[in-house]
Amino acid sequence: MLGLVETKSVSPVFVGRGEELHTLNEALARAGAGEPQALLIGGEAGVGKTRLVEEFATAACRQGAVVALGGCVEIGADGLPFAPFSTALRALRRELPEELAAAAAGQEEELTRLLPEIGDTITAQAAGRHDEEGMARLFELTARVLERVAADRTVVVALEDLHWADASTRHLLAYLFRTLRTGRLVVLATYRADDIHRRHPLRPLLAELDRLRTVRRIELARFNREEVGRQIAGILAAEPDPGQVDDIFERSDGNAFFVEELAVCATEGCRAGLTDSLRDLLLVRVEGMPESAQRVARIVAEGGSTVEYRLLAAVARLAEDDLIEALRAAVNANILLATPAGDGYRFRHSLVREAVGDDLLPGERSRLNRRYAEALEADPTLVPADERVMRLASYWYHAHDPAKALPAVLDASVEARRRNAYSEQLRLLERAMELWDTAPESVRDELRPVDYTEVYPPCGCDPATTPLRYLDLMAEAAVAGRLSGERERALKITKRALHLLEDEGDPLRAAWFWVQRSRLVQALARGDGWKELDTAQELVRGLPPSEVHAEVLANVANWSMLHEPGPEALSAAERAVEYARMVGAREIELNARLTLGGLTVDAGALDAGLAEMNEVRERALEEGVAHVAGRAYVNLPSELEGVGRDAEAVALLEEGIPFTRRFGLLDTEAWVWGNLSKSLYFLGRWDEAADAARNALRVGHSAKPQGAGALCLAHLALGRGDLAEAARQLTAARDYLGTHDTMPQQSVPLARITIGVAAGEGRLVDVRAEIDRALAAGFPPGTARYGWPLLLAAATAEADARSLPVAAQGRAEALARILKAAKKLTTGAPVWLAHERWVRAELARAEGQDTADTWSDVVTAFERLDRPYDLARVRHRLAAALLTASPGDDERDRARELLRLAHAVAEHLGARPLADSVALLAQRARLALTRVPDQRSADPAEALGLTSRERDVLRLVAAGRTNRQIAEELFISPKTASVHVSNILGKLGVSGRGEAAAVAHRLGLFTVDALGPAR
Structure with missing residues (x-):
């Protein structure tokens, strides 16, 4: 109504x-060069944080940057979820509507949690799954949207008053500061240091961000006397009296x-009325x-x-002219803007504002909050739609009216859940539980679980017609606490x-809470x-089928698959x-079927189990x-890798990465990267395997998938002979995996790497101690x-150490324990059968009883697999x-060829x-490791008898392409590509694609540029 007026007290x-x-x-400037920047600006109240941001924003705009400002909103004692980010995104939408729409394309449904107008709010409210990754998913999508918007122009996102920020805003800001990698983007936030x-x-967030080298922190100090004098001169538009500067500098402390x-009080003649009280100084002009x-x-x-004019008019209950005059006086006095x-x-x-608020009497505050609530109930359009529910809940709560506050707070908790603001949902639900006993019973009887909760621990009644119970609130709060990380x-x-x-x-309801406790205990590393x-499980035993019963069994099966797989699982x-x-719980069914498929594979029915898992993946994709x-993209490739079908696993994992990234499934994406690293390792693509493992560490939101990535890097370091790096990883x-929740899929590989490091360092005693611990489990x-x-x-460690005097003592017992354990392991997949033969061959070598026939069987078994490193080892x-016995020419020729192939692979892999x-x-x-090519041709490919087309195919094989990809690139059929690959393997005298790539690398057939990026 009054618009902007000149502020005479601001210099x-x-x-x-x-x-x-x-x-x-x-x-x-750095952001303009494509390096995202993160800054924190702290200082006491009134020190000039906002003025600094305004000056910087003005300068940035002059240089062509787009500036989006957002402030944390304080309503009473409550912060609005994601308020500064919503405001900043809204500003970006105004300034760059097309760019923001393009950046958010395909993710509008999720992003409506921050910016409702970006999509169909009604659809968004009904859509989306609430799970442990829900907040991380929203955070990841927000970060990527900002990176895309800032891809071609410099964008500044400034968030003020972080000391008022809700928990979800703090979490999102921390995530941005940790993960921004590209884009011409500056993200800065201000906070009041004296309030912390x-x-x-x-405080914990500031401590966390201090540890990030990418975050710069600026602390604003008070002005010195010279600066105070310049400020006063600017306000007065004249040079001040030195005595006046001294007085104001002393009283303001800069x-x-x-x-x-x-300065203003001095010019207006109110100095005599001032005391040294800060409150009096702040209230004197009021x-x-x-x-x-x-x-x-x-x-x-x-x-x-901030209070909207129409809402203020409704609460003040003044005639419009009187209200405008009152506002004019407050604006002219520089109190309101x-x-x-x-x-x-x-x-x-x-x-x-705080001084004026503190001056209110308790009854006065309650009365004002009631007026705000009544005005907003009478006309919901008085405030922005995305703030309405939260503000109404705050007003009624601070009006001390439980009958009105309880349903309003519950409505706000639903809105917080819709926004994935689980920390705020938990706080509001705890407030509702606080209000429960003081609210009239008639009000509680009108509340329904279906309106306020997504969690329905069954009580044998219809949630649409049965009154909401206190236990329903506790159930919803327990889930909100788990999803927000407030697990304690x-x-x-x-x-x-x-x-x-x-x-x-009520055994079903109790069983549901026990399942929640199980998840929380694991997440808190308490067991x-x-x-x-x-x-x-005991509580639901013998009860009729129900959704809770199915969920309990699905959790038991999944836990057993990871910890104690077998018939009971x-x-x-x-x-x-x-x-x-039976009860129509589709998601539980799909999850349980995925677990069942994995257990079926582990039981030996490989084809049936893999088919079931693939069917679940397809159905889950179809049904959204x-x-x-996402879980299928982790578990199915893992089972394929476990039975030696790594090429198939890689194809699925490469599908899974963009899928998990699209839906912001960060931990799932980390697991996909970890599994990809393992399969690439076995396929002889070690550099790509290392990159995948590092991605698992970078992307992982939780510790366990990061632990899997570190384990992959340890395995690679061991293969390359870097024992120090292997030990470090x-x-x-x-550390990532912990000791509270041991699983064979983690504990056994950890033991294997431990043995490898100990063996490499010659610590046979430690090798035996570790294998004894593993066999005892x-x-x-x-x-x-x-x-x-x-x-x-x-077994390999024992065989390698057989010539050492220390190895003789206890060797027979150690070998017997290994052999006994080997007899109990299954050999249902070709890769397991190959390993069984390899273990027996190493045990024979440990006793000096291995022969060429012993190892020929092992080599034959591995030649059927696409595992070049393992094949190179057994060929060696x-x-x-x-060569051990007195070999003839045929044996020497065969040994030379075996060593040549093994050396080519080892050199290629490092x-x-x-x-x-x-x-x-x-x-x-005295054997040469290089094959002398035909001297009539300077081209090694020609000397090997490769045709021009076979050379093209070998180039793509060396770059890691599949037959299908080769066919697409060369415009031939996959069957023709397969024939060419078979011919190449025969001409090179190798048994697999990895070895073919190693030979091409050793002979220098292709440059790195010619190979191009592997897909």
């Missing part, structure tokens, strides 16, 4: 802050805002206004950071709920969660599928169940894929066996220990 001259402004401008007491929720207040203006100021102080859009008012400084609070809620249920006789799951999975189908499809993997059914490599590592062993061992054996036997 038109920007004083000081030269160094700080230089830092900000330097960050802007020891228990302030912002605080810019206090300088302004004192008390000098007409009573109507003071009254309006008090109303604005209680309404929030009109918002830039001119549709509302706020205090010029939050310190004044969630655990306490489940404990209280189970205590209340002791006398209820493996089995005791809680077993309790839930398979049975639980089958019953979970059956029960889920993203989290199940092994320690990192142990045993290999449950379905863990052959982990058990065989472990036994192989132990066969060559050594051939497997230094194997390459050195092969070279040493060849040197001792």
Whole structure:
């Protein structure tokens, strides 16, 4: 109504802050070069943080940058979820509508949680799954949208008043600061340093960000006397009296805002009325206004950071002319400011607002909050739609009216859940539980679970017609706590709920809470969660099928698959599928079927289990169940790798990466990268495997997938002979994986790497101790894929150490233990059978009884697999066996060819220990490791008899292409590509694609540029 007016107490001259402004401008320049920048600006209230940001924003705009400002909103004691990000995104949408729409394309449904107008709000409210990755998914999408918008232009996102930020805003800001990698983007946030007491929720975030080298922190100091003098001169538009400067500098202590207040008071003749009280200094000009203006100021102080004009008019209940005159007086006194859009008012400084608010009597505050609530209920259009529910809940709560506050707070909790603001949802639900007993029973009877909760622990009644129960709120709060990371609070809620249920006789509801406790106990590293799951299982035993019953069985089956796979786990999975189908719980059914498929593979029915898992993946994709499809992209390739079908696994994993990234499934994406690293390792693509493992560490939101990435890097380092790096990554993997929740898929590979490092360092005693520990734990059914490599590592260590005197003592017992364990492991897949032969061959070598025939069987078994490194290792062993006795020319020729192939693979992979061992054996036997090409041709490819087309195909094989990709690139059929590959393998004398690539690399057939990026 009044628009913007000139602010006479603010100096038109920007004083000081030269160094700080230089830092900000330097960050802007770096961002313009494509390096995202993150900054924190702290300082006490009134020191000039906002003025610094305004000066920087003005300078940035002059240089062509787009500036989006957002402020944390305080309503009473409540922050609006994601308020500063919503405001900033809204500003970007105004400035760059087409660019933001393109950046958000395909993800509008998720992003409506931050910016409702970007999509169909009604659809968005009903859509989306709430799970542990929900917040991370929203954060990832927000980060990528900002990176895309800032791809071609410099964008500054400035967030003010972080000390008022809600938990979700703090989490999102921390995520942005950690993960921004590209784009011409500056993200800065300001906070009031003097408010950050020891228990302030912002304090842990600041400590976390201090550890990030990419985040720069600027602390604004108070002005010195010279700067105070320049500020006063700017305000007065004249050179001040030195005595006046001394007085104001002493009284303000260099605080810019206090300088302004004192300078204006001095010019207006109110100095005599001032005391040394900060409150008096802040209120002196408020008390000098007409009573109507003071009254309006008090109303604005209680309404929030900004109060819309129409809402203010409804609460003030003044005639419009009187209201305008009161506002004019407050604006002219520089107490209130009109918002830039001119549709509302706020205090010029939050310190004044707080002082005015603190001056209100308790009853006065309650009455004002009631007026705000009543006005908003009467006309919901008085405030922006995305703020309405939260503000109404805050107003009614601070009006101390439980009857009105309870449903309003519950409505706000639903809105917080819709936004994935689970921390705020938890706080609001706890507030609802606080209000529960004081709200009239008639009000509680009108509330329905279906309106306020997504979690329905069954009580044998219809949630649409049955009154909401206190236990329903506890269930919803427990889930909100788990999803927000507030697991301690969630655990306490489940404990209280189970205590209340002791006398209820409601086993299904109790079982549901025990399942939640199991998840929380695992997440908090308090145990493996089995005791809680077993309790839930006992509670539902013998009860009719229900969704809770199916969920309990599905969780039991999944836990068993990871910890104790076998017939009981398979049975639980089958019953979970059956029960889920009977009650129509589709997501539980798909999850249980995926578990069942994996257990079926582990039981030896490979084709049936893999087909079931693939069927689940296809159904989940068709039905849009993203989290199940994401899990399928982890588990199915893992099972394929476990049975030696790594090429198929890689194809699926490369599909899974963009899928998981699209839906922001960060932990799932990390697992996909970890599994991709393992399969690439076995396929002989070690450099790509290392990149994939590092991606698992970078992307992972939780510790376990990061542990898997570290384990892959340890495995690679061991193969390349870098024992120090292997040991370092092994320690990192142990730290990530922890000791509270051991699983064979983690503990056995950890033991295998431990044995490899100890063997490489010649610590045979430690090797035997580690294998004894692993064998004592045993290999449950379905863990052959982990058990065989472990036994192989132990047997190889014994064989390599057989000439050492220390090895003789205890060798027979150690070999007997390994052999006994080997007899118990299954050999149902060709890769397991090959390992079984390899283990037996190493045991024979350890006793000096291996022969060429022993190793020929092993080589034959591995020639059927696409595992070039393993094949190179056993070829080395066969060559050594051939050369041990007095070999004839045929044996020497065969050994030479075996060593040549093994050396080519080892050199290609950088497997230094194997390459050195092969070279040493060849040197001792006086065998050349290079094949002399036909001197008539200078082209090695021609000398090998490769046609022009076969050379093209070999180039693509060396670049890691599949037959299908080769066919697409050369415009031939996949069958023709397969024939060419077979011919090439024959001409090169190799058995697999990895070896063919190694030979091409050794002979220098193609340059790196010619190979191009592997797909």
